Amino acid sequence: MHVSHLTLHDFRSYADVEVPLEAGVTAFVGRNGQGKTNLVEAIDYLSRLSSHRVASDTPLVRAGAEQAIVRAAVVKEGRTAVLEVELNPGRANRGRINKSTLPRVRDLVGLVRTVVFSPEDLALVKGDPGERRRFLDDLLVLRTPRLAGVRADHDRILKQRNSLLKTARAGNRAAAEATLDVWDDHLARVGSELLAARLRLVTDLAPYVGKAYATVARGATRDDARIAYRSSVPLPEPGEDAGDPDAAALVPAFLSALTERRRDEMDRGLSLVGPHRDELLVSVGELPVKGYASHGESWSAALALRLASFDLLRDDGDDPILILDDVFAELDVERRAQLAELVAGAEQVLVTAAVEADVPAALAGARFDVAGGEVTRA
Numbered sequence: 001m002h003v004s005h006l007t008l009h010d011f012r013s014y015a016d017v018e019v020p021l022e023a024g025v026t027a028f029v030g031r032n033g034q035g036k037t038n039l040v041e042a043i044d045y046l047s048r049l050s051s052h053r054v055a056s057d058t059p060l061v062r063a064g065a066e067q068a069i070v071r072a073a074v075v076k077e078g079r080t081a082v083l084e085v086e087l088n089p090g091r092a093n094r095g096r097i098n099k100s101t102l103p104r105v106r107d108l109v110g111l112v113r114t115v116v117f118s119p120e121d122l123a124l125v126k127g128d129p130g131e132r133r134r135f136l137d138d139l140l141v142l143r144t145p146r147l148a149g150v151r152a153d154h155d156r157i158l159k160q161r162n163s164l165l166k167t168a169r170a171g172n173r174a175a176a177e178a179t180l181d182v183w184d185d186h187l188a189r190v191g192s193e194l195l196a197a198r199l200r201l202v203t204d205l206a207p208y209v210g211k212a213y214a215t216v217a218r219g220a221t222r223d224d225a226r227i228a229y230r231s232s233v234p235l236p237e238p239g240e241d242a243g244d245p246d247a248a249a250l251v252p253a254f255l256s257a258l259t260e261r262r263r264d265e266m267d268r269g270l271s272l273v274g275p276h277r278d279e280l281l282v283s284v285g286e287l288p289v290k291g292y293a294s295h296g297e298s299w300s301a302a303l304a305l306r307l308a309s310f311d312l313l314r315d316d317g318d319d320p321i322l323i324l325d326d327v328f329a330e331l332d333v334e335r336r337a338q339l340a341e342l343v344a345g346a347e348q349v350l351v352t353a354a355v356e357a358d359v360p361a362a363l364a365g366a367r368f369d370v371a372g373g374e375v376t377r378a
C-alpha cells in the first residue's frame with residue numbers, strides 16, 4: 001500500500017498543508033524543528049490512532065486550535081480510499097472513509113499499516129517492559145484490526161478493576177470482594193484473548209527477528225537474537241498447545257492465578273496478573289538485551305524488531321508503509337547502508353532527515369524541502 005496524498009489541518013505545527021506523494025522513496029529534508037516528523041507522524045497516527053512520540057492527543061492538535069484533521073488517500077492493490085481522522089482532545093475522535101463517518105473511530109485502525117523506525121526505538125529494547133508490550137499490541141492490531149476492540153476492553157476492565165482494588169486497600173474490603181469476582185471473570189476472559197493473540201504473534205515473529213538480526217549485525221547468525229514471551233499467567237507446557245493457544249483454554253489458569261494473588265492485589269491496590277504484567281524478552285546470545293547488550297547490539301536488536309515487523313506484515317500480503325524518522329543520523333555508516341538496502345524495495349518509504357547527506361544513496365527518490373511550515377517538492 002501507499003499514500004498518494006496527505007492533507008493536514010491544524011495538526012501539530014501545520015495550519016493547512018497538502019502533500020502529493022508517490023510510491024517509492026520520498027525524503028523530507030529540512031533543519032531541526034521545521035515539521036518533518038510531524039508529517040510522517042500524521043500517517044502513523046492514521047494507522048494506529050496513536051503516536052510514536054506522545055501518549056495523548058492534545059500535543060497533536062496545533063496550539064490554539066480545538067481540532068486537528070489528518071486525511072490520506074491510500075492506494076491498495078490499485079484502489080484508492082480516502083481515510084480521515086478528526087482529533088478532538090477531551091471529546092470523541094471521529095473516523096471517516098470516503099467521507100462516510102464510521103460507527104467507531106477505531107474502525108480505522110489497520111487500514112493503513114505503517115512500520116516506523118525512529119531514534120526512540122532504542123527504548124524498545126532498553127526501556128520498560130511497557131514499551132515492548134505496546135510494540136506487540138500495536139503489531140497485533142495492524143495484523144488483526146478486530147483486536148483493537150479487545151485491547152480497548154482490556155484497558156477499560158483493568159482500569160475499573162484497579163480502582164476497585166484501591167477501594168479495597170483503603171479499607172472497604174468486604175464490599176470490594178463482593179464485586180471483584182465479576183471483574184475477575186471479565187479480566188480473565190478478555191485478558192486471555194489478548195494473551196493468546198500475543199503468544200501467537202511472538203511465535204510468528206520469532207523467526208523473522210533472528211533473520212533480521214543476522215542481516216543488521218555484522219557476523220551474527222540467525223540464532224543470535226531471540227524473542228520469548230514471559231507470562232504472569234501459567235501457560236500450558238511447551239509441546240502441548242503453547243505455540244497456538246486457544247484463548248478459552250487459558251481462562252481457568254488465569255482465574256486461578258487471580259485467586260492466588262487476590263490478597264496481595266488487595267493489599268497493593270493493583271492488578272498483578274495478566275497481559276499488562278507480561279514481558280517480551282529480547283535476547284542476544286544468551287543474555288537479555290536490557291541491562292546487558294552493548295550500544296551497537298541494542299541498536300541492532302531494535303532495528304531487527306522493526307524489520308521483522310515489516311517482513312511479517314509483508315508476508316501477510318501487503319507491504320506496510322515504511323517510515324524512517326531521523327534514524328540514519330543515529331546509525332554508523334555500515335548499519336545505514338544495510339538498512340537502506342533492506343528497505344529500498346518496499347512499496348513506499350518515507351524518510352526524514354536534517355540534511356540530504358543523511359539519506360543513503362540507495363534511497364534516492366522524490367524529495368521535499370520542509371521549512372517554515374511549507375512543504376515544497378525539490
Ligand SMILES: Nc1ncnc2c1ncn2[C@@H]1O[C@H](COP(=O)(O)OP(=O)(O)OP(=O)(O)O)[C@@H](O)[C@H]1O
Pocket residue numbers: 011012013014030031032033034035036037038039058059060061062063326352353354
Ligand atoms: N501542537 C503543536 N502546535 C504547534 N506547534 C507544534 C505542535 N507540536 C509541535 N509543534 C512544533 O513543531 C516543531 C517540531 O516539528 P517536528 O518534530 O516535525 O520537527 P522536525 O523537522 O522533525 O525536527 P528534527 O529534525 O529536530 O526532528 C517544533 O517547532 C514544535 O514546536
